[in-house]
Amino acid sequence: MMLLDQQYLFAPGPTPIPDRVKVAMNQAMIAHRGQEFPRLLEDVSTRLMPIFGSENPVTVLTGSGTSALEAAAANVINDGDEVVVIVAGAFGDRFAAICETFGATVNRLNIEWGKACQPEQLEEYLQSLQKDVKAVFATYCETSTAVLQPIKELGEVVKRVTDALYIVDGVSCIGAVPVDMKAWNIDILVSGSQKALMLPPGIAFVATNDVARSVMKHSKAKRFYLDLNRYLTSYETDKSTPFTPAVSLIFGAQEVCNMIEEEGFEQVIKRHEILKEMTREGLKAIGLPLLTTDEDASPTVTAVKTVAEPAKQIKKVLKDKFAITVGGGQKKLKGEIFRIGHMGYCTPFDIIKVLGSIEMSLKCIEGKDVVGKAVKRAEEVWMEYV
Numbered sequence: 001m002m003l004l005d006q007q008y009l010f011a012p013g014p015t016p017i018p019d020r021v022k023v024a025m026n027q028a029m030i031a032h033r034g035q036e037f038p039r040l041l042e043d044v045s046t047r048l049m050p051i052f053g054s055e056n057p058v059t060v061l062t063g064s065g066t067s068a069l070e071a072a073a074a075n076v077i078n079d080g081d082e083v084v085v086i087v088a089g090a091f092g093d094r095f096a097a098i099c100e101t102f103g104a105t106v107n108r109l110n111i112e113w114g115k116a117c118q119p120e121q122l123e124e125y126l127q128s129l130q131k132d133v134k135a136v137f138a139t140y141c142e143t144s145t146a147v148l149q150p151i152k153e154l155g156e157v158v159k160r161v162t163d164a165l166y167i168v169d170g171v172s173c174i175g176a177v178p179v180d181m182k183a184w185n186i187d188i189l190v191s192g193s194q195k196a197l198m199l200p201p202g203i204a205f206v207a208t209n210d211v212a213r214s215v216m217k218h219s220k221a222k223r224f225y226l227d228l229n230r231y232l233t234s235y236e237t238d239k240s241t242p243f244t245p246a247v248s249l250i251f252g253a254q255e256v257c258n259m260i261e262e263e264g265f266e267q268v269i270k271r272h273e274i275l276k277e278m279t280r281e282g283l284k285a286i287g288l289p290l291l292t293t294d295e296d297a298s299p300t301v302t303a304v305k306t307v308a309e310p311a312k313q314i315k316k317v318l319k320d321k322f323a324i325t326v327g328g329g330q331k332k333l334k335g336e337i338f339r340i341g342h343m344g345y346c347t348p349f350d351i352i353k354v355l356g357s358i359e360m361s362l363k364c365i366e367g368k369d370v371v372g373k374a375v376k377r378a379e380e381v382w383m384e385y386v
């Protein structure tokens, strides 16, 4: 019944690409050492500044989100440095593993998966450590649990209690949520292209303040491709990159900036709040338990517990019968949850689509008659904003 060329992507990344962005990426190739590229790079790097809440132009890397995580760690960590990583899910865990790889002594503040780290927990942990901590790493949206961490409040603790750098992974939310690096005490903020920024996978972003830039400059740690000093020098000298960049994706990023500016970044943030509320209220209306509380929930992704039937089954039915792709659980949440991504190129109509398909899938799987209920509730929520 479905058309093969109409597949609906609700994974928490990669996310759908707007046609405008596809067209922009199809522009004729330009030489990255030619005349046009510096204008393109400067345009994108500066127009990303408000989206990253950065006072400096944003550095563009060619690589997936993890390359930006690695760059953040590799450029500040020296052998034996003490770092703290807030581990509240699979991506906090990845940050910790990266820091270990670069020789840090990693102190993990483990948070129950599905919960946010409370500022008091961080404060207590930092005080009990009694170590000279070089950096504190946090994940803004922990995609594996669909929790939005209180980055502002945690940053306030980091700066009050330590002299550490505060390094934040914003891969699955930057472009959809507010952030202010200066006011929130963030020194390095990283993100990827394939989530709220509506691009294909392939480029990543690193926003750094002057403190981080100075630390990076004096760091003796070994790095080459991801040496951020090289990127900053190339940018300062001639608005270029040290190595061949993914030019087409940077054309795409320029169009994304156009789209976000046309809608208005404040409105983009509000739209994601509405998408979250519609999704959560709709799922509650059909009795599907959510992994997170309303307070901790991310506006970009929602995690649904699968108590009654295995996640695999609903994921498979959604795909086979309704051409809908959602995400499964990762690591210890494998088989325990499924995740609906609602970030980037996503509107309330898309939420109606995914909720309607979930209702029908439940009917297929267990004969549960919930048809229309989640959609009705989501529409009621939407109507409050129309």
Ligand SMILES: Cc1ncc(COP(=O)(O)O)c(C=O)c1O
Pocket (backbone or CB within 6 Å): 012, 013, 064, 065, 066, 067, 069, 091, 139, 141, 142, 143, 144, 169, 170, 171, 172, 192, 201
């Ligand atoms: C919060 C977070 N950090 C890091 C990554 C890793 O990004 P990538 O898969 O692009 O390397 C992801 C990807 O899902 C993520 O959601």
